Amino acid sequence: MIRTRFAPSPTGYLHIGGVRTALYSWLYAKRFGGEFTLRIEDTDLERSTEESVNAILEGMSWLGLDYDQGPIYQTHRFERYKEVIDQLFEKGLAYYCYATPEELDIMREEQKARGDKPRYDGRYRDFDGIPPEGVKPVIRFKNPIDGDVEIDDLVKGKVVINNKELDDLIIARSDGTPTYNLTVVVDDWDMGMTHIIRGDDHLNNTPRQINLYKALGATVPKFAHIPMVLGEDGARLSKRHGAVSVLQYKEQGFLPEALLNYLVRLGWSHGDQEVFSIDEMIAYFDLDNVNGSPSSFDTAKLLWINEQHIKNAEAEHLARHLSPFMTDLGCDLAQGPALTDVADLLRDRANTLVQMAQGATYFYNDFAEFEAGAAKKHLRGVASEPLAKLAEKFAALENWQAADIHAAINATAEELEVGMGKVGMPLRVAITGGGQSPAIDATAELIGKERCLARIQMAQAYIAERIANQ
Numbered sequence: 218m219i220r221t222r223f224a225p226s227p228t229g230y231l232h233i234g235g236v237r238t239a240l241y242s243w244l245y246a247k248r249f250g251g252e253f254t255l256r257i258e259d260t261d262l263e264r265s266t267e268e269s270v271n272a273i274l275e276g277m278s279w280l281g282l283d284y285d286q287g288p289i290y291q292t293h294r295f296e297r298y299k300e301v302i303d304q305l306f307e308k309g310l311a312y313y314c315y316a317t318p319e320e321l322d323i324m325r326e327e328q329k330a331r332g333d334k335p336r337y338d339g340r341y342r343d344f345d346g347i348p349p350e351g352v353k354p355v356i357r358f359k360n361p362i363d364g365d366v367e368i369d370d371l372v373k374g375k376v377v378i379n380n381k382e383l384d385d386l387i388i389a390r391s392d393g394t395p396t397y398n399l400t401v402v403v404d405d406w407d408m409g410m411t412h413i414i415r416g417d418d419h420l421n422n423t424p425r426q427i428n429l430y431k432a433l434g435a436t437v438p439k440f441a442h443i444p445m446v447l448g449e450d451g452a453r454l455s456k457r458h459g460a461v462s463v464l465q466y467k468e469q470g471f472l473p474e475a476l477l478n479y480l481v482r483l484g485w486s487h488g489d490q491e492v493f494s495i496d497e498m499i500a501y502f503d504l505d506n507v508n509g510s511p512s513s514f515d516t517a518k519l520l521w522i523n524e525q526h527i528k529n530a531e532a533e534h535l536a537r538h539l540s541p542f543m544t545d546l547g548c549d550l551a552q553g554p555a556l557t558d559v560a561d562l563l564r565d566r567a568n569t570l571v572q573m574a575q576g577a578t579y580f581y582n583d584f585a586e587f588e589a590g591a592a593k594k595h596l597r598g599v600a601s602e603p604l605a606k607l608a609e610k611f612a613a614l615e616n617w618q619a620a621d622i623h624a625a626i627n628a629t630a631e632e633l634e635v636g637m638g639k640v641g642m643p644l645r646v647a648i649t650g651g652g653q654s655p656a657i658d659a660t661a662e663l664i665g666k667e668r669c670l671a672r673i674q675m676a677q678a679y680i681a682e683r684i685a686n687q
Contacts (some may be wrong), residue, residue, distance in 0.1 A: 218249030220411050223282075224401065226258045227269035232278035232463030233514065234416060234446045234454060237480040243282045243445060244481070244502040254408060255287035259294070260400055262292075269684035276463045280473045281495070286408070291400050298395040301403050302356060302388060310432050312389065313354035315340040337384040356389035358399075358429060366424035369428070371441035371504045378424040386425050389569040402426050406435040414504070417442040441504050444511040446483055454514055470569030471519070472538055475526035475670045479519045524568035535560040542574035543581070553581035554663040562655045562663060573678045580663055583672075584650040587679060600643035601680050603629055607644055607686065608673045617666040623658035647676035 223239035225231060246253040255277065274288065305311035307595060308624040316324075316337075323336040340360060361380045368376040388399040405413060420442045430437045446454045466476050478493050483510065487493075487501040528533065536556040550556055559577050567573035585598060610625040630640045643655050648669050654660045661669050 218411070219246055219249045219400070220254065220409050221246045221251065221414055222254040222256050222405070222408065222410055223277075223284075224256040224258050224404070224415075225273050226261060226264075227266060227273060227607065228261060229263040229269055230464070231273045232454075232461065232604060233463065233480065236276070236280065236463050236476075237483060238415055238443065238445060239277070239282055240280075240477055240480055241441075241485070241502070241504075241507070242412075243284075244498055245412060245414060245504065246285075247499045248502050251411075252285040253283075254287045254289065254410075255284040256291070256404060256408075257287075258291050258397065258400065260291045260397070262394065265292075266498045268323075272462060274315070277465055279464065289404075289408075291404065294400070294404070295344070295395070297407070298389075298400055298403055299468060302395070303398070305358065305388070305432065308432070311356055312342060312344070312359060312385075313348070314357045314385075314387070315344075315349050315352045315354045316340060317352060334382075336355055336422055338386055342385060347626060353391035353393050355387045357385040358388045358432070359423075360385050360425065360428055365426050368420075368423055368440055371412075371439060372444075372509055373420070373442055374509075376420070376423075377379050380424075383425055383428070388429075395602045398422055398425055399429065401428045402435070405438060406430065406433065410438050412439050412441065412518065414441045414443065417444055427626045441507070443507055444484060444509060447511050447513045449513055449515060451513065456481050465650070465682065470525045470542060470571035470573070472530065472535075472570070475523040476519070478526065479522045484508045484510075492522065492529075513522065520568045527567060527570075527573070528564050530564070532557040532561045535564065539570050539573060539577075542570050543577065546574055546578050546582075548578055548581035554665070558663055562659055566649070566655060579649045579651075583668070586650075587646055588651040591646045591650075592679065595646045595652065596676055596683070597682050598684050599639070601677060603635070603640045604643055604647060604673050604677055606632065606679075608670060608677075611666065611673070617662060619656070619658040622661045626658065643676070644673070648672045 221242040223235075223242050225235055225239075234456055243253050245251070256686070257270060257273065259270070270288075277284070299413050302311060314337075321337070324338055324340075328338075329334045337357070341354075341357070347359065348354070364380050366378045366380065366383075368378070370376055385401050386398050387396050389395050404410075423440055423442070427437055431622050448454045463476070467473070474495055479493065481493065481498050481502070482491065485502065485506055487506065490497075493501070536559075540550065540556060543556065553559075560573070563573050563577055566576060607625065608631045610629060611622070614621050616627065626637070630637050635642070640655050642652070644661070645654055646652055648657075648661055648664055651673075664672075
């Protein structure tokens with residue numbers, strides 16, 4: 218069975234690059250009927266925070282990236298890591314290194330001066346003397362000295378590293394806590410991971426980790442190192458490019474499936490298709506079609522993808538994600554039409570849920586004044602008679618439905634022998650407060666009969682006052 222994992226460090230927020238890695242791992246497991254695990258790599262005790270853990274869990278939940286196992290915390294597995302380090306000592310493959318930070322700095326400076334690549338020189342690799350006093354040693358792994366490490370990367374292709382390029386990596390710090398390169402190998406081994414899909418910034422770690430797998434007699438998983446995500450300026454994506462946390466995209470009104478759709482296309486393709494449902498992503502995703510080159514984040518493209526998903530979403534799904542934005546704007550959703558109906562009406566007029574919510578407040582909240590520009594243009598003396606006739610016809614309607622409302626508007630225009638705009642636009646401003654809305658008959662139906670009549674009366678009062686002040 219295929220097993221993949223996402224293993225973030227809780228030292229910051231869940232960011233876009235991390236989400237894409239999680240998505241690729243999740244999709245690969247889903248595509249082939251495998252299992253996906255969430256592991257929290259929290260061994261960096263100084264930098265790991267509960268806030269970051271919660272942000273990761275909340276982000277994964279919002280995105281719908283469910284996991285079969287987890288969250289598994291590395292800090293709960295310290296005894297297991299110690300057990301493995303003891304095994305490496307027994308095999309003669311681990312040793313205490315007493316080199317101080319100052320010694321190592323001098324060593325690197327000397328190597329640079331000679332034009333050598335800075336690396337640990339193995340000075341304590343075969344040490345059997347008396348340990349220096351007052352030095353808390355780190356534990357290092359005895360990396361093989363000869364031969365090559367071959368990585369048959371599923372994205373990068375074959376990568377060959379000579380062991381002479383690798384030094385003896387630290388597997389436990391001087392305080393006894395295990396390091397990333399050890400814990401990740403032990404965890405992936407214990408959890409039966411078959412495919413490690415991660416950013417190519419980890420490629421340098423992979424040959425060291427492969428040597429650790431072999432030293433432990435563990436099966437080496439397959440690796441796929443995906444290129445990084447760049448900002449629109451071509452630099453590595455960072456805080457200065459905008460959203461730091463994936464949850465900021467939630468706050469900005471993006472649908473989770475739209476963000477996933479955008480991210481899956483940052484380095485992967487399926488023909489010329491741009492818009493994918495979650496089911497389509499699962500059905501089509503494969504590592505064979507992952508591009509080996511970095512991709513640039515394009516906010517305009519993300520907005521377009523979000524717009525497509527808003528247009529295509531089920532009304533109930535759209536309303537569920539729209540609801541918090543409406544509440545934030547002070548709308549009491551119990552005092553107005555069903556939000557599913559409002560979302561359905563507005564879906565073609567917004568590229569974010571924030572924009573949709575801002576355009577929907579008049580369905581729930583009464584307003585104290587009209588938009589100045591729209592009122593100046595359309596709530597003039599000439600609009601008084603059309604609004605009066607509309608109020609009369611609306612009051613008489615037994616069925617408050619778009620078709621009947623439309624018929625009343627048409628009848629008013631015909632009786633007054635004016636164009637539809639002379640009736641429809643004053644009505645639009647009167648009942649919505651502004652000059653923009655979906656079809657006025659459908660809009661009026663959702664606003665409701667009593668509210669429409671009250672707002673027309675308010676518009677007539679505005680016109681009367683305007684005439685009186687001329």
